Amino acid sequence: MNIYNFSAGPAMLPKVVMEEVRETFLNYRNTGASIIEIGHRSDIFVEVLEETQRLFYQLTDLPANYKILFVHGGARMQFSAIPLNLISLSPARKSSYVETGNFARQAWEEARHYSLAQVVASSADTDFDRIPDERSIQCDEDAAYLHITSNNTVYGTRWNRFPLVKVPLVVDATSEILSRRMDYSQFGVTYAGFQKNLGPSALALVIIRDDLLGHALPETPLLLDYSIYAKHRSLYNTPNTFAIYMMQLILRWIESLGGIAAIERLNDAKAKCIYDYLDSTEFYRGVARPQDRSTMNVTFHLLDRSLTDLFLQESRDRGLLALKGHRSVGGIRASIYNAMPIEGVKALVEFMKEFERIYG
Structure with a gap:
């Protein structure tokens, strides 16, 4: 895994x-x-x-x-x-x-x-x-x-x-x-x-x-x-x-x-992968106003917040670590800095979709 x-x-x-x-x-x-x-x-x-x-x-x-x-x-x-x-x-x-x-x-x-x-x-x-x-x-x-x-x-x-x-x-x-x-x-x-x-x-x-x-x-x-x-x-x-x-x-x-321009393109693609899914569902709700969204830290909540701990537990079991939001706001935070490969982002989105299918 x-x-x-x-x-x-x-x-x-x-x-x-x-x-x-x-x-x-x-x-x-x-x-x-x-x-x-x-x-x-x-x-x-x-x-x-x-x-x-x-x-x-x-x-x-x-x-x-x-x-x-x-x-x-x-x-x-x-x-x-x-x-x-x-x-x-x-x-x-x-x-x-x-x-x-x-x-x-x-x-x-x-x-x-x-x-x-x-x-x-x-x-x-x-x-x-x-x-x-x-x-x-x-x-x-x-x-x-x-x-x-x-x-x-x-x-x-x-x-x-x-x-x-x-x-x-x-x-x-x-x-x-x-x-x-x-x-x-x-x-x-x-x-x-x-x-x-x-x-x-x-x-x-x-x-x-x-x-x-x-x-x-x-x-x-x-x-x-x-x-x-x-x-x-x-x-x-x-x-x-x-x-x-x-x-x-x-x-x-x-x-x-290829330099910072290449890193920027990759980071934009990674963030878009998650935000596109967030915008397509009511099961999750993004925190940031769309025009001000970060490409490094994607923050969101589950509409049913009672499912947050279960989401975090099952994501850990799938090898998706450290998704818990900051202690001051809770929810979910996916930090996708330069070193995060796009495969990791795709794995997260697939898990989010599966979690929604089961509990949505």
Whole structure:
């Protein structure tokens, strides 16, 4: 029986990448040592680091005036780091946030410790089933930045068009990084936890425009100061070397498939497979407004919610793992990140159809 892991994160990684790691784990490039045992400032690891950065620039067409940083603490640590690094850009210490779900709200709540953080648009009144209309965003021109969460894992929504504002746009892209083509020159800062599309958890990728470096508050801890990471090539202290190595392999895998445009087509096809079925039945109800649907996290409920636990139990028995919705909303969530093959999505849809035939 094939096993497909629909976990929201840590998420499944490409099988071919996992197999390569298994083959090289005990003896990396005939060194006699594992990649996790090699010094982070050694020529061998610096080569891994530099190729990982080069591949990211190449695959994303990232402009040269942006730095790629590997930062400790995952995406949630950046909820603190963003205001600490940027709030001095606003004499009034203002920051603006769009609230589109749990993590967007948590980012705003953390920013309140360091700034006059304001929610300038929200979809809370419709239980976060949509992205707010761009015209509703009232961002102060004297704010240091506007923060958005580009894909919302809990509710299954995403921004299809990014707001045009006169202040730096900061984007939490944790749950969709590298899943679709994005023009990073629109953003002042983009950050993403590793555990969805980049590799193992506990590290964050930060992409920051050069002119936004060097503005950290004096009280900013060294390991939250982006300029320290930039100055020391993310090697100020020991980073998660294994996660960076895994990201290198994942970027090579994306390149082998034809790049991000090819990944985007595959992700669109996977999501369409599930959404087309959801739209054809009354047995299941999608959470997100159709025009705001995520291609990474498909969220839905059974019309008869008393069947949810049975659905989850029987899906596990069929090798379809981790379909339980976020604890705050319940229901079903199928996270179909880059590594999920379309065969896994088809297996899920076939199970959904069979479950409806039996219990509908």
